[in-house]
Amino acid sequence: MSRTAAGALLLVFLPGGPLTDPLPDIDPGPFTVRLDTIVSGLVFPTSAAVPLDGSDRIFVTEVTGLVRVVEDGALLPTPFVDLTADFHGTNGSAMSSLAFHPDFASNRKLYVVHTELEDPLTADFGATTGVAQQSVLYELEAMGDHPDPASNLADLSAKRELLRINEQSTIHNLDALAFGPDGYLYATKGDDRRGGQNPKTIHGTVLRIDVDFRSGNPVGANGQYAIPADNPFVGAGGRALEEIFAYGFRNPWRMTFDRATGALWVTDVGDLDIEEVNRVVAGGNFGWDAKEGSFAHIAGGGVRHERSPLPGGPYVDPVGEYDHTQVDRSVTGGVLYRGWQHPELGGSFVCGDWISGRLFTMDPATGVFLELSVDPAGATINGHLSGSPVEGVVSIDQDAHGEPILVVTQRDLTSTGRLLRMRPSRRRSNELAPPEWALRDF
Secondary structure, three states, X not given: OOHHHHOOOXXXXXXXXXXXXXXXXXXXXXXXXXEXXXXXXXOOEEEEEOOOOOOOOEEEEEOOOEEEEEEOOEEOOOOOEEOHHHOOOHHHOOEEEEEEOOOHXXXXXXXXXXXXXXXXXXXXXXXXXXXXXXXXXXXXXXXXOOOOHHHHOEOHHHOEEEEEEEEOOOOOOEEEEEEOOOOOEEEEEOOOOOOOOOOOOOOOEEEEEEOOOXXXXXXXXXXXXXOOOOOOOOOOOOXXXXXXXXXXXXXXXXXXXXXXXXXXXXEEOOOOOEEEEEEEOOOOEOOOOOEEOOEEEEOOOEEEEEEXXXXXXXOOOOOEEEEOOOOOOOXXXXXXXXXXXXXXXXXXXXXXXXXXXXXXXEOOOOOOEEEEEEOOOOOOOOOHHHOOOOEEEEEEEEOXXXXXXXXXXXXXXXXXXXXEEEEEOOOOOOOOOOOHHHHOOO
């Protein structure tokens, strides 16, 4: 169903049954970008992040438990950190994300998500039986300050465990990390295939914690972090975990803060039908598994035509959503474009799909998705629609100037992973100066 041809949203459904085509197709957009390879030879990279220390380095997580460093366009041979001894398969996404402390330039601290086999140590959250693995949040510290070569190595003697979660599934675990403009650490937690409608559990949530133990914030139960006193469920009397900022998510694989407004955006991977882009609000219930996207969810059977308001709410609907009728199956990455090389994309949400390999822009005002074309003169992404070998977009992150970094890989443990950078498809005659907010430090 074409958005242009339909003119308005048409719902095709069987009475009382699942919808066969819930949403309009994503049409080609008017813009084209060229993709340049930053670096290749990565083994299933999962995310990229840059320290705001003036070094222009890129740190990359690899699924097997490595953090690699890209400096001056080259992949350094020695990893920043090596936790591969605990790796136990691709489903666990052993190393899925990292975030630099806002004061990394002075305190050298960063944070990583890692999954491990069950440890005899007592977990802080999660079931006590049927445990498949554990999600762990670690604080790490660089051994030196840039440009000291020791700044490209982690001091594992300073590794500190902040949080350990028992998981009964090897997917939908602890996913993404990011510091907000408030200086607190946010983490997305998948539903562990248990649904997301119980805020008494940690599953299906966005968490918000204080790693600096600010005055006035109560210390968490394990003593390794504090809880911001203005978290929405502080003082909830056991009705919800105080670490929770929002809930009702399925697999919130990636999140980003808008550098211009500070708003938090989360991409939530859908079940059988709907992929979501959400603007997160404190205390919000984003619906899973009563809803998938803005539709009523049928357990094991897709979505029905009923849309919000639905029983059990109120729920927060996604800003944008797309369905699976065009081979797209898994929304990944996502940044509010605040760079300067592509002024035509300014303010658009740029994301991709792990299965199809397509790139999209979404208008935050209307929620409309358009396909972002790729100039074949540059690098390409050989997604499902392009044939074999199949690779996907794992994450879309951003550099210090707000320009997207695309993380792509084939679906195996060979060194086929790459980082790509978006460039204008045609060279401009004049150089554009970066706007002030493209360099803002949060």
